[in-house]
Amino acid sequence: MNQSEWPLWEVFIRSKQGLDHKHVGSLHAADATMAVQNARDVYTRRLEGVSIWVVESKHIHASNPDDSEAFFDPAADKVYRHPTFYEVPDSIKHM
Amino acid sequence: MSATLPETPATSVPAAAPNQLFPFVLQLADTSLILAHRLSEWCGHGPVLEQDLAMANIALDMLGEARSYYQYAAELEGQGRTEDDLAYLRSAVEYRNPLLVEQPNGDFAHTILRQFLFDNFHYHLLRKLKDGPNAQLAAIAEKSVKEAAYHLKWSSEWVIRLGDGTDESRKRLDKAIATLWRFGSELTTPTATETALQEIGVLPDYAALLTEMQAHTEHVFAEATVPLPAPVFAQLGGKTGRHTEHLGYLLSELQYMQRTYPGLTW
Numbered sequence: 222m223n224q225s226e227w228p229l230w231e232v233f234i235r236s237k238q239g240l241d242h243k244h245v246g247s248l249h250a251a252d253a254t255m256a257v258q259n260a261r262d263v264y265t266r267r268l269e270g271v272s273i274w275v276v277e278s279k280h281i282h283a284s285n286p287d288d289s290e291a292f293f294d295p296a297a298d299k300v301y302r303h304p305t306f307y308e309v310p311d312s313i314k315h316m
Numbered sequence: 317m318s319a320t321l322p323e324t325p326a327t328s329v330p331a332a333a334p335n336q337l338f339p340f341v342l343q344l345a346d347t348s349l350i351l352a353h354r355l356s357e358w359c360g361h362g363p364v365l366e367q368d369l370a371m372a373n374i375a376l377d378m379l380g381e382a383r384s385y386y387q388y389a390a391e392l393e394g395q396g397r398t399e400d401d402l403a404y405l406r407s408a409v410e411y412r413n414p415l416l417v418e419q420p421n422g423d424f425a426h427t428i429l430r431q432f433l434f435d436n437f438h439y440h441l442l443r444k445l446k447d448g449p450n451a452q453l454a455a456i457a458e459k460s461v462k463e464a465a466y467h468l469k470w471s472s473e474w475v476i477r478l479g480d481g482t483d484e485s486r487k488r489l490d491k492a493i494a495t496l497w498r499f500g501s502e503l504t505t506p507t508a509t510e511t512a513l514q515e516i517g518v519l520p521d522y523a524a525l526l527t528e529m530q531a532h533t534e535h536v537f538a539e540a541t542v543p544l545p546a547p548v549f550a551q552l553g554g555k556t557g558r559h560t561e562h563l564g565y566l567l568s569e570l571q572y573m574q575r576t577y578p579g580l581t582w
Contacts, residue, residue: 227364248366251481254473259366261466262373 228277230256232264235272240315242274250275336512337450338392340519342402343412343509343555345385349403350563351417351434352378353570355427363424370470374431377463384456404574408563415554416499418563425488428474429496432536435468436529437503444520453518472536479540486542493545501550504529510555 227249233242245264250256256275264270284292296302355375362368386399416434421427442464445457478485504522506514513519537544553559573580 249364250366251477255477258470258473259370262370263366266369266373 227251228279230260230275231278231281232256232260233274233276234260234264234270235274236269237271242272245269247278253277336509337518338389339412339509340513341385341389341392341453343507345382345389345402346411346413347417348378348382348385349570350411350413350566351431352376352382353566354417354419354421355431357421358427367424371427374463374467374470377460377467381456381460381463384459388452388456400574404571408559408567409557411554411559411563411567412557413554413563414499414502415551415560416496416502418554418560418566419496419499420562422492422495423488425478425485426492426495428471428478429489429492431467432471432475433496433500434503435464435471436532437525439464439468440525440528440532441520444525448518448520450518468532472532475536475542476540479537479542489540489542493542497545498548498551502552502554505550505552507555 228251229247230250230253231247232245234245235242248256248259248263250259253275256277257273260273260275265273352375355371355378358368358371359375360368362371382403383399386402389402390397390399416430419426419430421430439461442457442461445453446461448454448457475489478489480486504526506519506522510519510522514521534544554563
């Protein structure tokens with residue numbers, strides 16, 4: 222690793238209690254404490270959040286786009302896996 | 317600047333207080349305004365995007381706090397001057413900010429140490445003011461203490477990282493300490509005005525404040541592996557209007573628009 226570059230961190234913000242953390246972007250920071258502080262300054266200036274998670278980007282393992290046919294296409298014709306036969310009451314939010 | 321403060325509840329401050337209160341509130345206002353301006357000079361020049369934003373955020377917090385104090389000061393003075401008149405149309409010798417906050421930004425370590433010295437005082441003062449007998453100051457402090465708590469956390473974490481970071485960062489922090497330490501004591505050296513307010517209980521005893529500040533400094537410097545600096549001769553004067561040459565240059569930029577286009581609004 223280039224010692225003059227801070228590592229990259231992925232930032233997840235929970236916008237309010239009860240919701241899950243959502244990925245909002247990334248930033249550079251020297252360590253986890255500073256990453257949380259930087260995330261506060263960069264991503265919660267306009268009341269966007271009540272909780273912050275950060276994880277160093279190198280710890281995220283992603284699926285390979287070359288695998289997308291094998292990974293995702295087989296689900297396309299299995300309509301019976303969707304719970305489309307239930308009616309969701311209006312009072313249930315965030316489904 | 318057009319918003320006004322919420323209705324002031326009745327205060328239990330003794331009747332003699334307003335005479336001392338006006339210059340003191342002005343001192344708080346000037347201090348926040350001048351430091352806000354210094355921090356705003358970093359905008360677009362920060363070492364990294366994240367810290368550029370952090371400093372601009374803190375500058376805006378301090379500017380908001382300054383406005384509240386200026387509005388209250390204008391009300392206390394009762395001479396028809398507005399917050400803008402007080403902020404933009406006084407000369408350098410009329411400003412009451414301590415010397416520390418008018419010192420130039422220097423490098424990042426210099427700005428961080430200046431901020432740390434100020435935040436440590438500011439946070440502990442606001443914690444006392446928010447429970448103090450003056451309702452207006454208590455209301456402003458109640459709002460600002462949350463911001464100041466973050467400022468102190470931010471500057472403390474940076475002192476730790478610069479001190480315990482690389483040879484280069486440590487060298488720069490040491491240089492900042494050598495330059496700025498002499499300005500720290502003015503914050504807790506009461507003027508005649510502050511002493512008078514302490515006697516009637518509007519202001520906390522600075523000796524007690526200093527104990528809390530020192531405990532925090534010791535904790536942060538220990539983590540930063542930086543030995544506590546030996547006491548140095550204290551540079552005083554800003555709070556009584558005797559400033560360093562830097563304030564004049566700062567004000568010529570800060571006041572330019574109002575001086576050139578009097579009464580300008582947008």
